[in-house]
Amino acid sequence: YKRHTITLLPGDGIGPEVISVARNVLNLAASVEGIEFKYQEVPVGGAALDLTGVPLPEETLLAAKQSDAVLLGAIGGYKWDKNEKHLKPETGLLKLREGLKVFANLRPATVLPQLVDASTLKREVAEGVDLMVVRELTGGIYFGKPRGFGTNENGEEIGFNTEVYAAYEIDRIARVAFETARKRKGKLCSVDKANVLEASMFWRKRIMAIALEYPDVELSHMYVDNAAMQLVRDPKQFDTIVTNNIFGDILSDEASMITGSIGMLPSASLGESGPGLFEPIHGSAPDIAGQDKANPLATILSAAMLLKYGLGEENAAKRIEAAVLDTLNKGFRTGDIYSAGTKLVGCKEMGEEVLKSV
Amino acid sequence: YKRHTITLLPGDGIGPEVISVARNVLNLAASVEGIEFKYQEVPVGGAALDLTGVPLPEETLLAAKQSDAVLLGAIGGYKWDKNEKHLKPETGLLKLREGLKVFANLRPATVLPQLVDASTLKREVAEGVDLMVVRELTGGIYFGKPRGFGTNENGEEIGFNTEVYAAYEIDRIARVAFETARKRKGKLCSVDKANVLEASMFWRKRIMAIALEYPDVELSHMYVDNAAMQLVRDPKQFDTIVTNNIFGDILSDEASMITGSIGMLPSASLGESGPGLFEPIHGSAPDIAGQDKANPLATILSAAMLLKYGLGEENAAKRIEAAVLDTLNKGFRTGDIYSAGTKLVGCKEMGEEVLKSV
Numbered sequence: 138y139k140r141h142t143i144t145l146l147p148g149d150g151i152g153p154e155v156i157s158v159a160r161n162v163l164n165l166a167a168s169v170e171g172i173e174f175k176y177q178e179v180p181v182g183g184a185a186l187d188l189t190g191v192p193l194p195e196e197t198l199l200a201a202k203q204s205d206a207v208l209l210g211a212i213g214g215y216k217w218d219k220n221e222k223h224l225k226p227e228t229g230l231l232k233l234r235e236g237l238k239v240f241a242n243l244r245p246a247t248v249l250p251q252l253v254d255a256s257t258l259k260r261e262v263a264e265g266v267d268l269m270v271v272r273e274l275t276g277g278i279y280f281g282k283p284r285g286f287g288t289n290e291n292g293e294e295i296g297f298n299t300e301v302y303a304a305y306e307i308d309r310i311a312r313v314a315f316e317t318a319r320k321r322k323g324k325l326c327s328v329d330k331a332n333v334l335e336a337s338m339f340w341r342k343r344i345m346a347i348a349l350e351y352p353d354v355e356l357s358h359m360y361v362d363n364a365a366m367q368l369v370r371d372p373k374q375f376d377t378i379v380t381n382n383i384f385g386d387i388l389s390d391e392a393s394m395i396t397g398s399i400g401m402l403p404s405a406s407l408g409e410s411g412p413g414l415f416e417p418i419h420g421s422a423p424d425i426a427g428q429d430k431a432n433p434l435a436t437i438l439s440a441a442m443l444l445k446y447g448l449g450e451e452n453a454a455k456r457i458e459a460a461v462l463d464t465l466n467k468g469f470r471t472g473d474i475y476s477a478g479t480k481l482v483g484c485k486e487m488g489e490e491v492l493k494s495v
Numbered sequence: 496y497k498r499h500t501i502t503l504l505p506g507d508g509i510g511p512e513v514i515s516v517a518r519n520v521l522n523l524a525a526s527v528e529g530i531e532f533k534y535q536e537v538p539v540g541g542a543a544l545d546l547t548g549v550p551l552p553e554e555t556l557l558a559a560k561q562s563d564a565v566l567l568g569a570i571g572g573y574k575w576d577k578n579e580k581h582l583k584p585e586t587g588l589l590k591l592r593e594g595l596k597v598f599a600n601l602r603p604a605t606v607l608p609q610l611v612d613a614s615t616l617k618r619e620v621a622e623g624v625d626l627m628v629v630r631e632l633t634g635g636i637y638f639g640k641p642r643g644f645g646t647n648e649n650g651e652e653i654g655f656n657t658e659v660y661a662a663y664e665i666d667r668i669a670r671v672a673f674e675t676a677r678k679r680k681g682k683l684c685s686v687d688k689a690n691v692l693e694a695s696m697f698w699r700k701r702i703m704a705i706a707l708e709y710p711d712v713e714l715s716h717m718y719v720d721n722a723a724m725q726l727v728r729d730p731k732q733f734d735t736i737v738t739n740n741i742f743g744d745i746l747s748d749e750a751s752m753i754t755g756s757i758g759m760l761p762s763a764s765l766g767e768s769g770p771g772l773f774e775p776i777h778g779s780a781p782d783i784a785g786q787d788k789a790n791p792l793a794t795i796l797s798a799a800m801l802l803k804y805g806l807g808e809e810n811a812a813k814r815i816e817a818a819v820l821d822t823l824n825k826g827f828r829t830g831d832i833y834s835a836g837t838k839l840v841g842c843k844e845m846g847e848e849v850l851k852s853v
């Protein structure tokens with residue numbers, strides 16, 4: 138038996154429901170493949186705020202760091218929306234990413250044939266979309282200093298942030314992106330705003346430098362405003378996209394909505410070494426929390442990414458992915474992806490159906 | 496006869512073609528309404544670079560400042576793509592916006608019933624979309640200092656920019672946005688990233704302060720990543736959107752692509768006083784430049800915005816808008832909006848057809 142320690146961070150809203158379902162799936166896939174997991178469940182986000190007064194308790198970060206991989210549900214909710222910055226659930230998530238040094242955020246956006254009609258895009262535009270956004274996650278304007286509030290030279294009140302990238306930060310995310318593209322269709326599109334921003338000019342320069350190490354990958358560059366358009370016009374043109382933290386936040390959400398089923402989409406956040414952080418890209422959905430309505434498939438697929446990217450357990454990962462497809466093929470759907478002629482199920486029942494196929 | 500001076504900036508690529516057509520339409524609409532125009536045509540962007548070595552010659556800015564309104568075609572092209580920052584066509588455009596102090600950029604995105612099938616979105620999602628993005632245009636990360644290249648405290652090379660907003664910059668764009676929403680359906684959505692960025696927290700605080708002056712407008716707030724999703728999921732939920740320079744750049748392009756006909760979309764950039772800048776939102780399209788294939792309607796509609804917002808000539812503006820609809824109703828289409836059963840025409844012929852209806 139191989140053993141791994143997994144930190145579970147259920148978080149807020151629908152987080153606990155989807156984590157509990159995903160844990161069962163993870164367990165079964167692992168035991169079939171001869172893997173054993175030890176779990177530690179610790180609070181983060183609003184749940185941590187309510188329990189301990191801070192959105193990322195030291196014990197939570199320590200537990201995460203000492204484990205082999207971290208699976209997160211979701212964080213945030215209306216309740217904490219008015220909190221000051223250091224007491225926001227989101228700040229807990231940012232500190233977790235920073236603390237785990239997971240600089241590379243992989244966000245696949247795939248339109249499954251079973252769910253193509255869930256997209257608001259016309260069938261012929263949505264069909265076959267299969268792209269991966271590689272987002273830089275621990276740098277740029279999210280973490281850049283100086284930042285804050287103050288007054289300018291005319292004595293006027295201001296709010297400010299710094300978009301800044303150092304060469305090593307771009308180089309390492311570039312390598313992850315080129316490696317990712319190489320394992321996919323070999324096409325990488327780097328998105329920036331190099332016609333206006335120095336940070337983007339520098340980004341482009343470093344991407345081009347690292348490209349020399351990957352002559353087999355076809356590299357292109359696109360301005361972020363154009364990328365936002367092209368994702369709507371013809372998302373199939375993209376294979377792998379690499380971009381900075383804030384552009385990646387915007388474009389990966391846009392890309393995910395293009396698939397029409399954000400309740401299906403997982404993500405992986407990886408560092409040079411140490412545990413990766415795996416989470417569905419959907420939010421905490423406070424309006425349906427605790428009602429057994431959430432779609433657990435994004436978290437289940439995040440567990441598959443955890444197995445594949447976090448632990449190198451490819452077989453167990455494939456087993457879960459196949460089980461999800463199988464369950465969809467049998468017609469089971471949660472409310473967010475339901476359409477006439479399919480079988481509407483809740484979060485738990487969806488989990489049980491997936492278990493049958495693992 | 497009322498007299499106005501108009502500066503024409505044909506610029507690059509398809510710019511000269513669409514400006515020449517729009518000028519004819521402007522002339523006819525004006526003369527029917529008893530208005531007389533004096534034109535001055537001056538170079539900007541790549542055209543100015545080739546002629547004078549800089550993307551915004553002093554004479555061009557002066558001419559623009561001394562006129563009553565400025566109509567721009569498009570700027571940029573492959574030829575100058577590798578230029579250093581101060582020699583990029585785009586830098587000419589940014590300096591023009593800065594020089595004219597046009598801080599408020601109005602970008603309507605409307606799906607005309609005649610063109611609903613041009614959208615990649617399903618008919619029921621695209622039909623009836625009618626939104627206006629009010630983008631802050633002379634502040635934020637586009638102009639913020641410090642900016643540039645350097646080394647950080649570890650001696651590593653960096654590229655950096657500053658996102659910064661002063662209270663007065665937010666207040667004045669907020670007022671334009673509230674006034675705009677008031678004349679539309681009375682709904683304003685302010686887009687920011689206040690869960691992460693101090694500049695956005697400050698933005699939201701000022702927007703809420705100015706909202707007190709507009710109790711009749713329904714204000715909401717949305718994070719930029721969610722806005723990028725919601726534009727794809729259900730664009731009809733939006734009436735007026737207000738946001739900063741960079742988010743506005745991204746979201747207005749996304750919104751325009753959602754209409755499926757960016758060759759149709761105009762924009763207006765306005766300051767406190769002084770001439771406004773009017774331009775189609777499409778680019779210079781170097782690949783079809785000089786081939787009489789460009790769609791001149793976005794520039795013609797920009798001329799209508801010039802009449803309405805720039806000169807207060809509402810009647811002449813309405814005349815042009817009606818002529819454009821009339822021409823579409825007759826079935827005339829340029830290549831970008833062509834569909835089976837309509838009449839394919841070039842740039843000039845489209846202009847002539849519009850003239851017949853003015």
Ligand SMILES: CC(C)[C@H](C(=O)O)[C@@H](O)C(=O)O
Binds near residue numbers: 230231386690691720
């Ligand atoms: C919750 C928020 C801080 C976060 C981000 O902006 O990174 C989220 O939008 C995401 O994309 O994971």
Ligand SMILES: CC(C)[C@H](C(=O)O)[C@@H](O)C(=O)O
Binds near residue numbers: 332333585588744
């Ligand atoms: C050309 C470029 C500098 C410009 C911008 O980013 O503002 C363009 O994208 C626009 O939106 O008008």
